[in-house]
Amino acid sequence: MTNETIAPAADPAGPEPPAARFAEDATPRLLKIAEVAEELGLTARAVRYYEELGLLKPAARSEGSYRLFDDDDLERLRFIRGLRDDDGFSLAEIGRLLEDEEARERNRERFRTTPDLEERRQILRDALDRVERQATSLRGKSERITAMLDEVERRREHLERHLADLTAGREPSHDEAAHGQPAPVEQTR
């Protein structure tokens, strides 16, 4: 999986502005867009597009307004890519999820700074509502995927038994029940 955590380190890239004599040596490691794209298997265009949609803001810009990304940006992009590729979320949905995350952070702060008990309870109730909505949506997805997966596993086992039987010379040893359903997942709605 070529996991190198952070940039492949093409070269130390010399000029290092010597003005960094204050407490700033925690390897800032800012990457340019092509490096980010390479690292994550995206294109520069896609990354710019995500920014255009407001899904992220590069940590900084260079003197000449080159986009510069830090580790948090990378993490965020990995998150976006994961949801997009693996779960088929639209960028709009991803945007909502990310906003939810940020709202969560803000509310946490609000919660900490307000002394009013009733307001605190309200904040918690709102958070609960959001979380329950998310859970409902995810549970639906999860159930359907799991049902499909179960069906597919059932088939695999059936095929394996059948193949083993047939290889061993035996043939009609397994039950021949349930054969009609073409659609692997049934629905109710």
Next chain:
Amino acid sequence: MTNETIAPAADPAGPEPPAARFAEDATPRLLKIAEVAEELGLTARAVRYYEELGLLKPAARSEGSYRLFDDDDLERLRFIRGLRDDDGFSLAEIGRLLEDEEARERNRERFRTTPDLEERRQILRDALDRVERQATSLRGKSERITAMLDEVERRREHLERHLADLTAGREPSHDEAAHGQPAPVEQTR
């Protein structure tokens, strides 16, 4: 969700061709496109589009080439809608899944009609390959969704405890660990 299983029965629609004196009285119940759309919460345009993509073929056409759909068509459309809405599959992916299903049916037939043992084994091995590919893909999706769901559930419980504590007058009773991660799902790749 206004579940009426089959069409709301607007009217029996009279002319009933009397040539059906053979074994044909299993309520054919053919629906026109707008009825199908209404029933399934789709648009007529979408249904035509699915046909255009080859995802289904209406059971029949009327004298004047009106599309007529039977129960199997409805089932197939429900399947398509489910994958599209709930699982975020693209219509292309859905097409592949449906084709897989049909290939499965065809192979089942081939299997039954060939007497050659080695060929039979090959058919089973091919089927196993396909099934394993499907399983791998689904397992990935499932794991990621499950991880998100777990995280969300964890949060819900945390919030519920917190709210209960706060309502009961107690306040700082829960552990305050693990607070930094913004992204609900971690990745490895």
Next chain:
DNA sequence: GCTAACCTTCACGTAAACGGCAAGGTTTGC
């Protein structure tokens, strides 16, 4: 048998998620 309601096939329009190119500014290596 006539009209309203519904259907047909084009055909063009649109939002999403980028791809690709142009024109020009920036960085880097030597």
Next chain:
DNA sequence: GCAAACCTTGCCGTTTACGTGAAGGTTAGC
């Protein structure tokens, strides 16, 4: 200090999954 390589912001093109008419045939109710 200069060319190659990389980046910037437009801006137009493309695919997917339909929406929205237009122009005309079909069906249904009276």
